[in-house]
Amino acid sequence: MPVDTNLAHFSDLAYQTAVVIYLLALALAAIYYGKQANTVASRVRRSPAAATVGNTRQAAHTTTVLDSPTPDATTNGASTGGKTAHKLGAMSQSLVWLALLIHGASVVLRGLATARFPWGNLYEYISLTTLIAMVIAAVAIARKNLLVMWPWVLTPVVALLFYGGTKLAVAAGPLNPALKSYWFPFHVSVVSIGAGVGMISGVASLMYLVRLRQAPGKEHGFFGRLVKPLPSAQTLDEIAYKCAIWALPIFGLGIVLGALWAESAWGRFWNWDAKETVSLITWLLYAAYLHARATTGWRDQKAAWINIVAFATMVFNLFFVNLVVSSLHSYAGLN
Template identity: 50%
Template sequence: MPIDENLASYSDLAFKSAIVVYALVWVMLVWQFAITRKVPTAARELVTVGGGSATPPPSEPQLIGKVTDTGRPARPFSERLGNMAFAVLFVAFASHGLSIVLRGFATHRFPLGNMFEFISMATAAAVLLGLVLLRDVRYRGMWAFLLAPVLILLFLAGTKLHVDAAPVVPALKSYWLPIHVTVVSIGSGVFLVSGVASVMFLYRLWQPAGHESDNVFGRVAAMLPDAQTLDRLAYRTTVIGFPIFGTGVILGAIWAESAWGRFWGWDPKETCSFIAWVLYAAYLHARATSGWRDTKAAWINIAGFVAMLFNLFIINIVVSGLHSYAGLN
């Protein structure tokens, strides 16, 4: 069937709109970091209506704000700005998802036939997981760091890796394409959240709670959850992504047997995927092993994510193999 050029143009417009709105959300979150101030220790007690005092829970940000006539502290502008950013984030994700759907209808196939479409799907999966796991106000500070790699990947996909809507090469015209590649892209998106959480965990150890200075690093750390919470988030997301990605590798082997007559041939992409899977298995093992928890396990998790990025960019663009379907000229 011929490509629907109108739907393809609308898909590209929705994709570009998503990048712009994601960038707006990121700017709002950075702005929130810039204007948020910690309440001095001596001023943390809040005056109540009855004349007593109450101290906010340690898990809540200690922010300076006005006091209303009811005796309760008014929400500071920084908090309201963060809430607005989170609301606008749904608009960005809706535009992102619309671009993927329109791309599929425009090409009359599942929109996972090249690197541009794969990155779009993987980043959408990362944002969706973030909307599910990071919806609590305690995790709002994570969004600025999660959206940074999402924006970088989407920018690269929309500029250097973008290809016009077109049918896939004959080798990809199989029912295994939506099954195998969808599972792998979702697993990659989950690992993106996990990798960011481990990076923030190491950053939080560098700037421990209660010792934030007045410099920018300390102020950013003050907006993040504590190190233990970030470590648990990295572990939870890896537990989710590990079986998903592993299933994708197995489904790829089944497709390889159907297409090439063998389950495994140590093709560069197969090998790098296996290395990444082993690294994530090592992280889960280290996370449960005394003496390897915390920093050592976090570095293994980050190494796994670096292997995923290497597999996505270097293997697809530089190394030639049976999986060279990046869609680039």
């Protein structure tokens, strides 16, 4: 079936528009993040003075205000600054949802233009995976006290989309003959979902490790200022853990579906191909993370490092194995 060039053009335009809006959301989120860092720093500076207040009840009240997650202070200027910061956070969240809608339209239009499932090459796969990651992130960190996480999430997403759109973009076209199989839509879509969930889990574990080394109220140095606005280590760890709980079975199902496809295409369920092997290693690392997370003595930094290594392995599989290593899956980077 011939490609609908008009729909393909609108798909590419939607992709580019989504990247621009994600960048705007990242800029606003970064400004909001900086304002929140200043707010936390000002609370810390005021805290010792509050502790010396002679009236115990007044001191307790002041401390409660300082420890509140609401950044607004009692002064009119600080209150106005707090409202401005909240508006920036809300605007960045709104831009994320707008970008998500346009990003989703790009994927759908690509499929309609080519009359196939729109994840037949690395450009389309990255678009789908980042879309899923952003949907998960938008739902997971929609609460006001978690909006400060957006710069950490948007940065790798924007980087992936920019690289995919500039270095990996290919014209819309028919599916590579090697990918024409009943298993294609099931295997690739499930793996994409697992990868998207794993991406959010890995980023959350990275934030958790940084926050763990810089406890709230005891931040110091450059990294201390960088992590001041972040939620508690426990909150970040819970987000990473809950995402990994979903990533493990979904990614595992994707591997199983890939094995079934391999059996129908090559007559063997498993060939120890580079992509198969690294995918299995990634899945085992997620399993190891969940096991470590439930094991005394491994629950803190050690488990988080395993999760980060799992995410890094997935990224390695996405780029190095697809684009550099010669394997049975080398066509994944081609149209």
